[in-house]
Amino acid sequence: MPDTMERLSRVSAAWRGACPACRAPEAGTGEYRDCMGCGSVWVPSRRDYRYDDEYPAFRGHHDDAIAACKIKTFERWQRRLETPLAGKNVLEVGFGGGATLAWMRDRGATVSGVEPVAANRAAAAALGVPPARIAARLDDIAGEDFDLVFYLDSFEHETEPSRHLEKLNRLTRPGARALLVLPVADCLSRRVMGRWWPHDIRDHWVFYSTLGLTRLWDHHGWSLESTFHPSKYISGLTIARHVELKTRVPLPAAPLRSTAIWLNFGERGLIFQKTAE
Ligand SMILES: [Zn+2]
Numbered sequence: 001m002p003d004t005m006e007r008l009s010r011v012s013a014a015w016r017g018a019c020p021a022c023r024a025p026e027a028g029t030g031e032y033r034d035c036m037g038c039g040s041v042w043v044p045s046r047r048d049y050r051y052d053d054e055y056p057a058f059r060g061h062h063d064d065a066i067a068a069c070k071i072k073t074f075e076r077w078q079r080r081l082e083t084p085l086a087g088k089n090v091l092e093v094g095f096g097g098g099a100t101l102a103w104m105r106d107r108g109a110t111v112s113g114v115e116p117v118a119a120n121r122a123a124a125a126a127l128g129v130p131p132a133r134i135a136a137r138l139d140d141i142a143g144e145d146f147d148l149v150f151y152l153d154s155f156e157h158e159t160e161p162s163r164h165l166e167k168l169n170r171l172t173r174p175g176a177r178a179l180l181v182l183p184v185a186d187c188l189s190r191r192v193m194g195r196w197w198p199h200d201i202r203d204h205w206v207f208y209s210t211l212g213l214t215r216l217w218d219h220h221g222w223s224l225e226s227t228f229h230p231s232k233y234i235s236g237l238t239i240a241r242h243v244e245l246k247t248r249v250p251l252p253a254a255p256l257r258s259t260a261i262w263l264n265f266g267e268r269g270l271i272f273q274k275t276a277e
Pocket of ligand 1: 019020021022023024035036037038039040212
């Protein structure tokens with residue numbers, strides 16, 4: 001008969017390997033783990049990815065043209081909430097360069113943001129977001145009652161999603177809503193492109209399925225209100241850089257700078273509402 005400590009450590013090891021979305025037991029031993037319960041996919045070796053000050057350059061967080069495209073994109077996505085931002089207490093988790101926070105503040109929202117990269121926190125402060133409302137971790141925020149929470153390509157970076165949602169529940173009012181946009185496992189482009197899928201990169205440790213996300217948020221008292229197809233306004237320059245990386249053929253930057261198109265490679269938008277007290 002194993003002693004209590006031995007049993008506890010065995011239980012905790014089993015939980016570490018379970019599906020991050022629905023907690024079904026881990027299947028497979030390869031680099032990519034698939035959940036038989038909800039269809040989410042995760043890569044345990046990527047879970048310890050470190051976000052440093054090189055990260056914003058890697059992701060183009062401080063490029064003005066990219067920020068302008070992000071705003072144009074976000075303006076369209078947030079209309080899905082069908083509610084004015086003015087007077088709302090808003091939180092954005094993983095705000096990148098901070099352009100969306102400043103944009104919401106300009107529309108009358110009280111904005112707070114969580115961002116692990118110090119250079120990004122400084123960028124948001126430079127855009128006029130009050131430093132007291134900028135935190136490195138959700139754990140550093142207290143005494144708030146948020147109405148709206150945004151995760152724009154960020155929820156898939158949370159390495160402890162359940163713990164994160166427990167904390168979020170202490171910072172949101174009943175009836176609060178969360179809008180997420182993220183690449184999902186259950187999309188056509190991932191099935192077609194396999195390992196060439198553009199979202200399959202070193203800082204993405206999990207690709208939730210829509211079912212997995214719904215179960216995870218539901219487990220914490222949030223019900224799925226709606227889903228949407230979140231196209232992104234992407235500049236010709238960004239697309240050209242990706243093509244150059246693959247083909248090593250330089251493309252003319254000047255004419256591409258002013259062009260942009262709406263694209264979606266396997267991302268889903270989801271809106272959850274907090275139904276629990
Ligand atoms: Zn699962």
